[in-house]
Amino acid sequence: MTATADAEAAANELTPLADYLGSVLRRLRALPPLDLDLTQAYGNVLAEDVVAPHLFPAFDQASVDGYAARWEDISGGSRGQGYVPAPSGTPGGRSIRLNVVGDLGAASWRPVRLTPGSCFSVAAGAPLPIGADVVVPVEWTDQGMAAVEIFRAPNRGYGVRRAGEELPAGTLLARAGTYVSPALVAVFAATGIGHVVVRPSPRVVVVATGDELVDVGRGSQPGQVVDTNSHALTAAAAEAGALAYRVGICDDDPEALRGLLEDQTLRADLIITTGGTGTGPGDMVRRILSRREGGRAGPVAFTEVALYPGTALGFGTVGAEEVPVVCLPGEPGAAMIGFEVLARPVIQLLAGAEPVFRPGVRAHLLETISSPVGLREFRPAHVAERRGGGYTVQPLSGGPFTLSGLAEANGLLVLGERVTTAAAGSTVDVLLLDRRR
The missing domain is CATH 3.90.105.10 (Molybdopterin biosynthesis moea protein, domain 2)
Structure with a gap:
């Protein structure tokens, strides 16, 4: 067999990503509803x-500061659309003069009525006097107090908000x-x-595992790896709308891992672990959570998924409350992509959000790229709108394993399992990322 044929044969043994996601999401339900005070609902x-x-609005009210009047008293026979001059706006013309019979503010509550030739001084939000059908802006008048001279007449209904007109x-x-x-x-x-x-917003706990991990604030040394993932995944969970908690680093100690996870089930709606999903001797998460006991399968099933980067993903429940747990790879790029394709949809589903997946667009590819056979690849990219409509997408250098590329990306270019080469000029799928910049 050729190398390509070997790769295809190996890929055929992997679970398609769509099938895997469907099997996971069908097991979950949105969190029970809560009645919340409006100030807590955001x-x-x-x-x-x-x-x-x-x-x-609950009542007829003024939408601008000015003078509430009857339109027939101020129109002076004006014609035309928009704001038109009263007779004083033409050579030899005259202004309109009305008696100001009172002032109305937003706190006014007694009903009052207009009589011909009179008006009320009103503040924005004040209830309108009965009979008023226009509010003349202050700047179109001499701002008189006992009487007011009006230099321009707005259209009938200007400055007026009728009860219930919006909702x-x-x-x-x-x-x-x-x-x-x-x-x-x-x-x-x-x-x-x-x-x-x-x-409610899901409470998500993030745990990083591995004897090699050290906390941030220092450089890596041989035998030590700075814990990137728990910080990044906690931020990603918060971006997805969760109440996210980072509990730090757990060594590859079976009892410590079991105890930590059991403790976290008391405050979590979802637990995310990172690291230890492979089949090597140090992959403690997989060994502990997939272990069969009493003839029953372990609480978490680990699946080789047709996903690039990172094929090994875990999903199941832990603790007496059967809290869902998502197990992501330890390599930072694979962990971030794994979060996007698995953990983020789980968070959205628990929160009751629709849809659970990020929005996507079809975009014009600017550069020819290759992709592993049999794997669905998610590659950091920059998406831009074309002036004539549609989108273009530029893959970022370094592929999906570069953290700098993920930091710059505003989209993830998606290449299907059967795509080995995507030519410049072809149309490809892109997931749009949240980027506040």
Whole structure:
């Protein structure tokens, strides 16, 4: 057999990534819903549809500072669209003069009524007097107090917000599965909602394993590796919307690992481990969590997945509460890609978010690249919108194992299991990453 044929034969023994993800996600359910005070709801996902109990605005009100008046009193027979000059705006013309019969602020509550030839001074947000159908901006007047001279007449309805014109009572404000944003919090508050039912943000615990690991703040030495993964994965979990906790480094000690995981089940909705997923003598996570006991399989199944980089992934549950656990490789690039393809969708599903996968686009490839046969590759890339529409994608140097490439990337170029070469000019799939820059 040729080297290519050998590679294809080996790849055929791997589990396709789509099949593996489907089998994992089907085992999970979103976390039970909670009724939260509105101030605590931001960042969570709605578990129920939310309907406006009250209309917004709740009453007719002024939207600008000015003078609430009757349009027929100030129009002076003006014609045309937009803001038109009153008669004083033309040579030899005259301004409109109205009596100011009172002041209304946002805290005013007594109903008042306009009579012909009069107006009220109003602040933005103040209730409109009965009969008012226009608010003249302050800057279009002489800002008089007992009487006001109006130099320009706005269209009828200018500066007026009618009750319920934005959101009538009974309006569907958001559907279940919607992320609660700051703007949505404002909408809920404005329509009289004080509590919403949401899926809680998953509590995610991240554990790095390995005798060789040392904490950050120093350089690596022979026999020592700085713990990159637990810091990066904790940040990635937080970016995905989780309440993320880093518990640090666990040595390759079976009892210590069992005890640590058992302790963390008390505060975790998901545990992520990194390192020890291979089949070597030092791969303690796999040896401990996949060990058969009493004729039963271990709590975590480790699967060789058709994924590049990093094929060995683990998933199962631990502890009496059967807390889900995701086991990622120890190599930093493989751990980060493993998080994207497995751990992040798990977090999204637990949170009740829809969809669970990152958005993707089809993009025009700017450079010819090769990919391992039989593996679905995720490669850091830079995606840009084309001026005439569509996207271009530039693979970043070094491939998926370079941390600098992952740091620069705003997308992950995805090459399927059957793709060995993607030519410049071809169209490829790209996952879009969150990048606040």
